[in-house]
Amino acid sequence: MMKFIKYAFSLCLFTLIAISCVEDDNLDYAEEITAPTNVTAAVSVTQDNTGTVTITPLAEGAVSYTVSFGDGSEEVSDITPGNGAEHIYEEGTYEATITAVSLNGLTTTVTQSVLVSFKAPENLVVIIDNDAAISKQVNLSATADFATMYEVYFGESTDETPVVLNLEETISYQYEEAGTYTIKVIAKSAAIETTEYSEEFVVTAILQPLTGAPVPFRAQTDVVSIYSDVYTDPDPIDYYPNWGQTTTYTQIAVDGNNMIQYGDITYQGIDFNGAALDASAMEFIHVDVWTADADFDAKMSPISAGPNETAITLELNQDQWTSFDIPLSSFTDQNPLVDFSNIIQFKFEGAPSGAGTIFIDNLYFYKESATGISGVLPLTFESGFTLDQFDGGGTSVIANPDSNGNTSSTVLELVKGAGQTWAGSKVTIPTPFDFSSSTTITAKVWSPRAGLNLLMKFEDVTPWPNTQATAEITATTTLANQWETVAFDFAGVDMAVEYYNMVLIMDNGTVGDGSVNYTIYVDDISSSPMLTFEPEYTLDQFDGGGTSVIANPDSNGNTSANVLELVKGAGQPWAGSKITVPTQFDFTAGTTITAKVWSPRAGLNLLMKFEDVTPWPNTIATAEIIATTTLVNQWETLTFDFSSVDMAVEYYNMVLIMDNGITGDGTANYTIYVDDIAQN
Structure with missing residues (x-):
């Protein structure tokens, strides 16, 4: 079946049906109807040298149209959806106008060019x-x-x-x-x-991920890794043991992120070559999986000595990363014989078996830190949570498009595309949402229209269909193109459940189209904790330096939405920037620091050092490590070796100075962008 992505008539049809079914004295809802959107027109010209043109208007939310032909002739009004206006033009170019009218009389007008020529194209x-x-x-x-x-x-x-x-x-x-x-x-x-x-x-089909999997944020001390760039993986380990399978195996890198590709998967093992893993102190298994195949799921099984195993089905979303956080109890409840103190292998299968390709990253066991978020690297300049979407939803953190009524620099953007009627978004945090202080959740919402319904619910980490969730609470916007605060009352929430996921669905039951009419912004989701979609660190500068988080100006080589901008102004030659984090930098996970850097010139020297919280001149600091750029107007990864760091010091500040010893001038020549500061 062809899928032509251009015009949608369903809303118009729905509106007509609604008019015919509603009693005349029950039209209060009409006050919340907005002006028509996506107004355009199909223009057809008869090929008979007569200049006869038919203009057929199209829009969402329109019950009638008016067409002005742009040649001084009388306009045609009260055109019903699906019909057009016929007109005879002289040869020439004209600007016709189409006015779409909603049920309550609101209008949207657009211009459509009409060219009438008796010459062949x-x-x-x-x-x-x-x-x-x-x-x-x-x-x-x-x-x-x-x-x-x-x-x-x-x-x-x-x-x-x-x-x-x-x-x-x-x-x-x-x-x-x-x-x-x-x-x-x-x-x-x-x-x-x-x-x-x-x-x-x-x-062509997109057969592999275009971006890397979400970067893990947990500390190495809370993780037993099997495959991840962020953590230390077991050695020895075999990601393609000879178990007689026909599955193919390849390791690829996307945006510098390594991942495993298992092609035409029937089943595929991971073997620790006799060196069993002890994951008994862990609480969850995490894995990120991507597939280009429609309606294809996979199974994953941890295997302990015996061998003893049990499988969990991973329900995958086509053409996007799907992240899973599975409690170990999900395995032991089904098969108590799995011994997580003696894990010897892992297995992935097609479900049903065969004919699908999956990409795997960040496979590891983990436990929740007693102090909440463990560790502070990597610094991605996005935020301390992960975002996901499902069935046509789109989710991203962007620069705030409207600071009137909300001065936050970044906000959450939600887009409902042409997928399922329940298409939506998901925010996952590393520690459970806390309802103990209040069961009323508020959020700042910017909507393109009044009357938009935003559904919110919270879910635990158990995979569907066994997910435990709160009630689905819906709040309705009352303003258009403005920030407002909406409230969700979860008074009956079961506080015994650990909710890690917040689900947001706009206009549940209605199919979106990805347009501005189905795009909203959300910020400052508040109870305890608060989700502000701002970085969980503070930025500072000194002696002429400038520091800020901005929208990424160059996504070629780095697809992050936000990056750190550093500017060296006409101050001291040591002018620079400082990042302060809420928990100390942890060098036990690695003493090599990497950072993506975009520089206007090759040969720019970037100095990095770490400092404790003691005020200068008594500050304790690491050595000043310098890395030099080699590319111009491109992203590249620089490496800083802190192998001699004094781990007895509690470092809370990261200092960055470009071209130390040279006075900057605040121009583009002294402006760089930094992102994805990570440790290895």
């Missing part, structure tokens, strides 16, 4: 690209002299209806399968003659 240029982020989707645009519109055949079926492409538009189309297709574009004007273009285009 010339100089037809068609641009087709595979979408960089959506598997098996192509994006197409076209230009031609004298063209009024284009008809596009994507070649997936022999009897397909062409898609109309208007002037200055780009359309997207998602194929069911990757492969080579004949894509044909017909450029039309008001003339009888047309101009055609066709191309044999290779549609």
